[in-house]
Amino acid sequence: MxxxxxxxxxxxxxxxxxxxxxxxxxxxxxxxxxxxxxNGSEEDAADLFQESLMGIYHKAKLSDxxxxxxxxxxxxxxxxxxxxxxxxxxxxxxxxxxEDQEYNLGEDSFRLADECQxxxxxxxxxxxxxxxxxxxxxxxxxxxxxxxxxxxxAKMMDFTYGYARKKKxxxxxxxxxxxxxxxIFKTLxx
Amino acid sequence: xxxxxIDRIDAYLNDEMSEGERAIFEADLENNPELKKQYDxxxxxxxxxxxxxxNDTKALEETLTNLSEKYSKETPLNSDFQTNDPKIKQIDxxxxxxxxxxxxxxxxxxxxxxFLFFSTADSQDLAQNYFAxxxxxxxxxxxxxxxxxxxxxxxxxxxxxxxxxxxxxxxWKQDPENSEALKYLGLTYLAQKDFENxxxxxxxxxxxxxxxxxxxxxxxxxxxxMRNEGADVINAKELLKEVVRQNAEGxxxxxxxxxQI
Numbered sequence: 001m002x003x004x005x006x007x008x009x010x011x012x013x014x015x016x017x018x019x020x021x022x023x024x025x026x027x028x029x030x031x032x033x034x035x036x037x038x039n040g041s042e043e044d045a046a047d048l049f050q051e052s053l054m055g056i057y058h059k060a061k062l063s064d065x066x067x068x069x070x071x072x073x074x075x076x077x078x079x080x081x082x083x084x085x086x087x088x089x090x091x092x093x094x095x096x097x098x099e100d101q102e103y104n105l106g107e108d109s110f111r112l113a114d115e116c117q118x119x120x121x122x123x124x125x126x127x128x129x130x131x132x133x134x135x136x137x138x139x140x141x142x143x144x145x146x147x148x149x150x151x152x153x154a155k156m157m158d159f160t161y162g163y164a165r166k167k168k169x170x171x172x173x174x175x176x177x178x179x180x181x182x183x184i185f186k187t188l189x190x
Numbered sequence: 191x192x193x194x195x196i197d198r199i200d201a202y203l204n205d206e207m208s209e210g211e212r213a214i215f216e217a218d219l220e221n222n223p224e225l226k227k228q229y230d231x232x233x234x235x236x237x238x239x240x241x242x243x244x245n246d247t248k249a250l251e252e253t254l255t256n257l258s259e260k261y262s263k264e265t266p267l268n269s270d271f272q273t274n275d276p277k278i279k280q281i282d283x284x285x286x287x288x289x290x291x292x293x294x295x296x297x298x299x300x301x302x303x304x305f306l307f308f309s310t311a312d313s314q315d316l317a318q319n320y321f322a323x324x325x326x327x328x329x330x331x332x333x334x335x336x337x338x339x340x341x342x343x344x345x346x347x348x349x350x351x352x353x354x355x356x357x358x359x360x361x362w363k364q365d366p367e368n369s370e371a372l373k374y375l376g377l378t379y380l381a382q383k384d385f386e387n388x389x390x391x392x393x394x395x396x397x398x399x400x401x402x403x404x405x406x407x408x409x410x411x412x413x414x415x416m417r418n419e420g421a422d423v424i425n426a427k428e429l430l431k432e433v434v435r436q437n438a439e440g441x442x443x444x445x446x447x448x449x450q451i
Contacts (some may be wrong), residue, residue: 012250015246015249015253017253019253021257024258024260024261028262029261032262043262043280046259046261046262050254050255053254054250054251055255058241061246062237062241064236068302085420088419117420118421119266120420121420122238123238125276125333126238126239130239134323145240145242145244145439146245147240147243147244147245165200165204169193169196170199172196172232173192175198175235176235179231179353180272183387183389183390183393186393187414189229189425190234
């Protein structure tokens, strides 16, 4: 049985502005407090909260997402993990208030949080490898992923349809090769 | 990925194959695990990126950006979160059985939450301590080890990691499958906290066939535990299980850690 807060997950999927406003009103201040008490700024808190929500959205859209605990607790756990990673990258060791919340969460919630992170890491790798392709490859793939048909992509790039198809295939081959040869590829369980 | 394979996957997904070609491709998908792996990756990349660049994703990002702006300015800070925990219910009547049961349940839950919350931090400590105790000083190898390796070890023990890396790299360039060069290069990168390169060298070490004693998998796990980002601990656990299953070098330590993390 999903938790009643599953409605907020649906709100992310449907871009329901009213419910998302309610979500921010209810939960943002706690995350902001955690970040500010731990060497972060208001801007950091806003970025962290938004990235965490986007991570949940990606996981929900690309596979599934059943919330079995209050969103409050789940968001705190996700944001805390992300913030610890940010601090580790900044080599900032002045963490003082990250363990103040005690939540009794089931194993499935921890698993869900880890899966969210795994999705995030996969998408980050894809985005970073895309930037290693040549400009025309990047443009062609983006146009195609934005939902344009290959006929439209060919027209926009002033290619013949046959050439655009061939080029897309070549670009995908390069991209998948870059992904597979990345040292972290195996840890992402593809 | 092989261009021919991609061309076939592309043609299949775009419905540009004849019926005969389709049937052959589908049979190949069932019988050829490598093709299946590439096909799955292609679809995953294509689906994920289509999702990432979709109008839905862009629209949600815009909504959240607006809300972030609105609430980072408006929300008053609440510093009472620690004391106002809404989940703790007050027991109205003195019912001692309920009270004791509740206390016992609370104690168990706090203990469970403690272990779950802190397991990742603990695993990082375990790996860092292991590294500090066992891998910051390497013993000079006996026998016919190359001189460059010996020089590299000497530099490593003096914590002159840049020089150590140069010696080990020299050996590795001459022989990319030299197990000692791979191991020591991985350790040098690990000492410098360059986890990606460390992991990559240990991965190459693990892949070496016919090595009498191969610590590659165990060192891969240590690298992930020390980095401790994202799903690192979960993946490290899987690697440790594999070390134990194969009874590979480090299996005793792996078993102990699996009981603890």
